[in-house]
Amino acid sequence: MTQTTTPPPVGRTSARRPRIHPAWWVAGIAFVTIVGAAAFTAAPGLLVGPLHEEFGWSRGTIGAGITLQLALYGLTAPFAAALMDRFGIRPVVAVALTMITLGSLGTVWMSESWQFVLGWGVLVGGGSGCMALAFGATITTRWFDKRQGLVSGLLTAGGASGQLIFLPVLAVLIGEFGWRAASVTIALVAAVIPFVLLLLRDYPADVGLAPYGASQIVPRPAPATGAALRTVRVLGMAMRTKAFWLLAGAFAICGITTNGLIRTHFVPAAHDHGMATVAAASLLAVIGIFDVAGTIFSGWLTDRFNPVVLLGVYYSLRGISLIFLPMLLAPEVHIPMVFFIVFYGLDWVATVPPTLALCREVWPEDAPIVFGWVLASHQVGAGLVAWVGGVVRDVTGSYDLVWYAAGALCAAAALMSLVVPREPMGQA
Incomplete structure (x- = not known):
C-alpha cells in the first residue's frame, strides 16, 4: 500500500492548492531563522x-x-x-545553533585572548555560517x-538587517550590565530558534506541491552523498571560469565595505570622534x-x-558615499x-x-554551492579588513585611510561586475 507521504509523480499537479503557497511560509520561517542568526554576528563590533x-x-x-x-x-x-542536500536543513542548523550557544556562553568565563578567538571566532563563526x-x-x-x-532580497535583508537592528x-x-550580558543573551536566542525550525520543510514535494510559480511537482531527490567532495569539486569547476573570479572579487569588496568595515569599525570610529556608543550603534540599526x-x-x-548593470551602479554609489564618511x-x-x-x-547588501x-x-545546477563560495570571498574580505582596520587605527590613530581605500575598491568592484560573462556552465 502506498504511503500518503509519497509525493505525486513528476508532471502531476496537486489537487488541493492552498490560498497561500507554503513556499511563502517557508520563506517566512527562514527569514526568522536568519534574523536570529544575525544576532550572533552582531556583537563583536561592540x-x-x-x-x-x-x-x-x-x-x-x-x-x-x-x-x-x-x-x-x-x-x-x-x-x-x-x-543540507545530504542530511536536510534542520539537522545542519541544529548543530550550528549548538556551536553558537557553546561559543557565546563559553566566553563569559574567558580570561585569555585565545579563548575569545576560539569562542567567537571558531564556534560562533562556523555555526553562524551554516545559517548564512x-x-x-x-x-x-x-x-x-x-x-x-524578490525572495533572495527578502532573506538577505533579514540577515543584514538583523545584524544591525x-x-x-x-x-x-x-x-x-557589561559585555557578558550580551554573550548570555545570544546564547539564549540560539536556544529558542530550534522551535521555529520544527515548522520547516526541505522540499515542496514534502507537502505534495510544486515550487511557487511552477506547474509540475518535482520529486524530492535522493540524499546527495559525498557532500564535502562535491563542494570542493564545484569550487574547482567554478574556478576555471572568468565569471567566478569576477563575482568573487567584487563580492569580497562588498564584504570589505559592509561587515568588515562599517559593521566592525563604525562604532569605534564614531566613538573616536566623541559620539556615544549607543548613538553609533543606533545609526547602524537605522542602516x-x-x-x-x-x-x-x-x-x-x-x-x-x-x-550586471545593477551591480555596477550599486558598487559605484557605495564607493562615493564611503569617501565622504570621514567628513561626517x-x-x-x-x-x-x-x-x-x-x-x-x-x-548595504x-x-x-x-x-x-x-x-x-x-551555474544553474550548482548555484547554491557556487554562491556559497562567492559568499566565502565576501566574508574573507570582511575578515581581512576587520583585522587591518584595527591595525591601521592602532598605528595611525585614525580610520580615515581605511575609508578612502574602501571607496577606491568599490570603483574596482563596479568595473569587475560590468564585465561578468553570463553564459551557462555545466554541472560539476
Whole structure:
C-alpha cells in the first residue's frame, strides 16, 4: 500500500492548492531563522572597546578573533549547502545553533585572548555560517520557480538587517550590565530558534506541491552523498571560469565595505570622534531598517533588469558615499550623517540578489554551492579588513585611510561586475 507521504509523480499537479503557497511560509520561517542568526554576528563590533578596557588586548588582537569569525562564516557556507542536500536543513542548523550557544556562553568565563578567538571566532563563526546567505539561496532555489530575486532580497535583508537592528539592544545591555550580558543573551536566542525550525520543510514535494510559480511537482531527490567532495569539486569547476573570479572579487569588496568595515569599525570610529556608543550603534540599526527596503527593492529590480548593470551602479554609489564618511563623523548626529546612513542602508547588501541571479544563470545546477563560495570571498574580505582596520587605527590613530581605500575598491568592484560573462556552465 502506498504511503500518503509519497509525493505525486513528476508532471502531476496537486489537487488541493492552498490560498497561500507554503513556499511563502517557508520563506517566512527562514527569514526568522536568519534574523536570529544575525544576532550572533552582531556583537563583536561592540566588544572591541570593553575587551580592550578590561583585558588590555589591542584592537588588532580583538580584530583577529573577529577576522576568524567572519572568514569561517563565509567558508562554512558552501559546505553547509552541500550538507543540507545530504542530511536536510534542520539537522545542519541544529548543530550550528549548538556551536553558537557553546561559543557565546563559553566566553563569559574567558580570561585569555585565545579563548575569545576560539569562542567567537571558531564556534560562533562556523555555526553562524551554516545559517548564512547560502541557506537563503537553498530555500530560494528549492521552493521558488518565480520571484526568486524578490525572495533572495527578502532573506538577505533579514540577515543584514538583523545584524544591525540587534546592535542597539546589545549596546544597551553592554552599557548597563557589561559585555557578558550580551554573550548570555545570544546564547539564549540560539536556544529558542530550534522551535521555529520544527515548522520547516526541505522540499515542496514534502507537502505534495510544486515550487511557487511552477506547474509540475518535482520529486524530492535522493540524499546527495559525498557532500564535502562535491563542494570542493564545484569550487574547482567554478574556478576555471572568468565569471567566478569576477563575482568573487567584487563580492569580497562588498564584504570589505559592509561587515568588515562599517559593521566592525563604525562604532569605534564614531566613538573616536566623541559620539556615544549607543548613538553609533543606533545609526547602524537605522542602516538595517533601510536595508530591508533597499534589498527587497533590489530583488524586485533583479527580476526585471540586467543584474550586471545593477551591480555596477550599486558598487559605484557605495564607493562615493564611503569617501565622504570621514567628513561626517562628529560628536553629534547631524543631517548629513543621517543622509549617509539612509543612503548606505539602501545599498548595504543590495548586491546579493543580482549576484545570486548571476550564479543561477551561469551555474544553474550548482548555484547554491557556487554562491556559497562567492559568499566565502565576501566574508574573507570582511575578515581581512576587520583585522587591518584595527591595525591601521592602532598605528595611525585614525580610520580615515581605511575609508578612502574602501571607496577606491568599490570603483574596482563596479568595473569587475560590468564585465561578468553570463553564459551557462555545466554541472560539476
